Amino acid sequence: MPPLKSAATPVASVLAADARHTVTVVLNGTPRTGQAHPRLLLSDFLRHELGAHGTRVGCEHGVCGACTVRIDGVAQRACLTLAVQADGRRIDTVEGLSQSNQGPTEGRMTALQEAFRRHHALQCGFCTAGILMSLSDYLGRNPKPTEEELRDMLSGHLCRCTGYAGIVRAVMDVTGQAAACDTRSGEAAHV
């Protein structure tokens, strides 16, 4: 998708602190416009201005990873990005993962999401959206990560429920690297 016009024409004048400014992004393939003070974080812009509540807000200083979205395809922290910095960019959030299946499978979860369900890779689900958005970028660059590489990438996300074991199993499964697992217990099947 070509960048929006606003991306190619840098702002020549200062955006005033006390005014709201028009910000246009392509959210999950659809152009969306909202208003933002310069200090508004992208995470809050997505949730409160565009109503995309799939992106979670956790620590708001870049540590927990819950707010991770893709900006022009690249996984980044929405809480460490200003909404005005995202003007003209493509933003992909967890809502876009299932929508990307058009046609008869529309609305279905992606294979990665299905693997998360099978392997109990989530419990409360607060961290899940961010982890899925990181993985959707990371697995494109590294389609068959080793467990060590995967755990290194996951160090950018805090999950307090699963202990990461289910997440690792889900990714190993969906990348074709794991033995078949029992879908109920998550145990490796007896061979």
Next chain:
Amino acid sequence: MKPASFDYLRPATVADALAALAAGGDDARVIAGGQSLMPMLNMRLVQPRLLIDLSRLEELRTLKADSGWLSVGAAVTQAELLSRPTLRDEVPLLAAALPWVGHFQTRNRGTVCGSVAHADPSAEMPLCLVATGGAVVLRNAKRRRTVAAADFFVGPLTTVKAADEIVESVRFPLAAAGSGHAFREVSMRHGDFAITACAATVDGTQASLAVGGVADRPTLRSWPLVGGALLSDLDAALNAFAWDLGGDDDQHATARYRRDLVRRIGRTVLEEALSCRR
């Protein structure tokens, strides 16, 4: 945790950015990746009146090896540098240290120059710059000047950069034939700030160790090679270096533990660097 209010400028050129920075004085800050500045804004540790965004300036998106240096412009992210296919040959120390900078997700936005400008004493990019004998190119509205890495860092989050200057680029010397490099760090969890980080470089005549996370800035010490080998009394030399660094106790580790890391990891990386000379 939301930032205090500020005006926001997305300049069309570096010259526009520098003019705005000169006019804004101490109330203006530049942002590129913002992976250190945004948390400080969110926590209101800094409250600038004007934020000048360098991240979309194509002039600063330069990454090239030329005349013995790898030059990294201010808009180049840590991930972009790490994914450079020739990095392992050009500056192998960077290829070893970059995976330790933050996380995958923050490297995707954080810049190399931003990390150097931020000057956290435990950060990997300032350490690599000092370890390799790199340089920082500073620019304001009137002039450009180049400062050696050893002279750039003054203390925690403090450098010789003036308020009206930006770090336009940083330059790492290309690794010479016959040199060796190694990097290791210890932190609470991978991606956390280093308790102690060690970067070793070895060339034909000397072995050098740069240490981060202990003193108030990355600090380098060199020793001559004796018959192509490390000093016979290296333990004593490392012990003296560890004490001279003068680290403090903090919530992560004691000064004593840090000295022990300098002695142990220091030896390890020096031996690794010596054995992997090319």
